Structure formats: structure tokens, C-alpha cells
Amino acid sequence: MQRRSIRKFKEELLTPDETRMILEAGLLSPTSKNRHSWEFIAVEDKEMLIRLSHCKPQSATFIADAVLAVVVAGNPLESDAWIEDASIAAINMQLQAEELGIGSCWVQVRNRSYTDLLSSGDYINELLQIPMPLEVLCVIAFGRKEKEKSPASLDSLHWEKVHIERYLLKS
Numbered sequence: 001m002q003r004r005s006i007r008k009f010k011e012e013l014l015t016p017d018e019t020r021m022i023l024e025a026g027l028l029s030p031t032s033k034n035r036h037s038w039e040f041i042a043v044e045d046k047e048m049l050i051r052l053s054h055c056k057p058q059s060a061t062f063i064a065d066a067v068l069a070v071v072v073a074g075n076p077l078e079s080d081a082w083i084e085d086a087s088i089a090a091i092n093m094q095l096q097a098e099e100l101g102i103g104s105c106w107v108q109v110r111n112r113s114y115t116d117l118l119s120s121g122d123y124i125n126e127l128l129q130i131p132m133p134l135e136v137l138c139v140i141a142f143g144r145k146e147k148e149k150s151p152a153s154l155d156s157l158h159w160e161k162v163h164i165e166r167y168l169l170k171s
Contacts, residue, residue, distance in 0.1 A: 001151045001152050001154075002098055002151050003094060003095060003098040003104075004103075004149040004151075004152065005104075005105040005106070006103025006104060006105055006143070006145050006146075006149065007062040007105050007141075008062070008065065008145075008146035008147070009062075009065050009066055009067065009103060009141075009142075009143025009144060009145065009146055010143065010144040010145070010146055011067070012067070012143075012144045013044075013067050014067055014068055014102065014142065014143075014144075018100050018102060019042065019044075019068060021096055021100065022068070022070070022093050022096050022097050022100075022102070022142065023040060023042060023070070023093070024096075025089075025092040025093045025095065025096035026038070026040055026070070026072070026089040026090070026092055026093045027040075027089075028092065029085070029088045029089040029092040030088060031079070031081075031085040031088070031089075032079050032080075032081035032084065032085055033079065033081075035078050035079040035081075035085070036078075036085075037074050037075045037076075037078035037079035037081070037082040037085045037086070038072060038073065038074050038075075038082070038085050038086045038089050039072075039073045039074070039075070039130075039134055040070050040071065040072060040073075040089070041070070041071040041073070041128050041130065042068065042069075042070050043068070043069045043070070043071065043128070044067065044068050048127075048128075049063055049064055049066055049067075049069055050064045051127055052064075052069055052071075052124065052127065052128075052139060054114075054123070055107070055109060055112075055114060055120045055123050055124050055127075055139065056107065056108075056109070056112055056113075056114065056120050057114070059107070060107045060139070062105065062141060063107065063139060063141045065141075065143065066141035066142055066143045067142065067143045067144070068141075068142040068143065069139050069140065069141050069142070070090075070093060070139070070140045070142070071109075071124060071128060071130075071136055071138075071139050072086045072089060072090045072136070072137050072138050072139070072140065073086065073130060073134040073135060073136045073137060074086040074134065074135055074137055075133055075134055075135075076133060076135060077133050082135070083110070083137060086137040086138075087137065087138075090106060090137065090138055090140055091106075093140055094106065094140060097142055101144075101145075102142055102143065102144060102145070103142070103143055103144065103145035103146075104140055104141060104142045104143075105140070105141050106138050106139075106140055107138055107139040107140070107141065108138055109121050109124060109136045109137060109138050109139060110135065110136065110137045110138070120136070121135055121136040124136045124139070
């Protein structure tokens with residue numbers, strides 16, 4: 001309930017222990033057949049964060065204001081469930097960050113475009129020298145929250161999306 005997407009960060013750096021705990025949460029995440037098909041690239045260099053923020057024109061600019069970005073990639077040759085494995089790891093890192101009082105926001109990269117001719121993933125692969133066959137799923141931006149957001153409201157939950165025992169069409 002507390003975890004919300006945060007796109008505005010303070011300039012204050014994370015401690016090495018906080019960064020380690022966030023990465024440990026990813027490394028501890030469950031994976032299909034225990035394959036650990038994900039790889040994480042932690043970026044703290046300000047210039048690189050700015051360059052990384054260009055991976056999706058207009059919708060990833062806040063990465064430049066983060067103090068840490070974790071690029072989450074997966075190996076489709078290692079596991080056919082690499083997307084799921086990487087997704088679980090990414091949200092584990094976000095939940096750990098929230099527990100530490102650190103804000104985060106997921107930036108979708110897979111199936112997104114940098115330009116008409118270059119995918120966002122290919123842009124990041126080139127920028128960070130990520131080898132084939134790894135594919136970037138997302139970038140998670142982390143930082144101290146500029147301001148707190150109120151928790152998600154239980155009143156706005158989409159209970160119509162929950163079906164018990166079998167799927168029932170709702171009119």
C-alpha cells in the first residue's frame with residue numbers, strides 16, 4: 001500500500017548499505033527453475049544517469065534526477081521465463097527500497113523505442129556495453145523522495161478484476 005511511483009528525488013545519495021540491500025533484494029528473488037536468468041547493472045554516475053534518461057524520449061527524463069538506476073536485463077537463452085524472473089526481481093528491489101524509505105519508479109524498456117530505427121533496449125545495450133543475448137526489461141530509478149505520496153486507497157481497488165472459482169463476465 002505504501003509503495004508508489006516516485007519521479008522526483010532529492011540530490012542526497014543513498015548509503016552503500018542501502019544500495020547493497022536493494023540489490024540483495026533483486027538477487028534474493030525467486031526464479032523459474034532456479035536459473036537466475038537476470039543481470040543487474042547499477043548506475044550511480046551522474047553523467048551516465050543523464051544519458052540513461054534519454055532511453056525513452058519524454059517518459060524517462062526523471063532518471064537523470066535519480067541517484068541510482070538499476071538496469072534489469074535477462075537472458076532468454078538461460079530461461080524462457082526471463083521476463084517473469086526479471087520482473088519479480090525488479091519489484092523486489094522496489095519493495096525493499098520502500099521499506100528503506102527510498103522512492104523508486106519503473107521505466108519500461110522492453111518493446112519500447114528510442115527512435116523509429118532504434119529500440120530503447122538497443123540504446124541501453126550500446127550505452128552500457130551489455131552483451132548479447134541479454135535483453136533489457138526495465139530501468140528502476142531510485143532516490144530519496146522529494147515529497148511523500150499518500151498510500152494507495154483501498155476504496156479504488158478494482159475488485160471487478162477478481163474472480164472466485166471461475167471467470168464470470170460482469171455486466
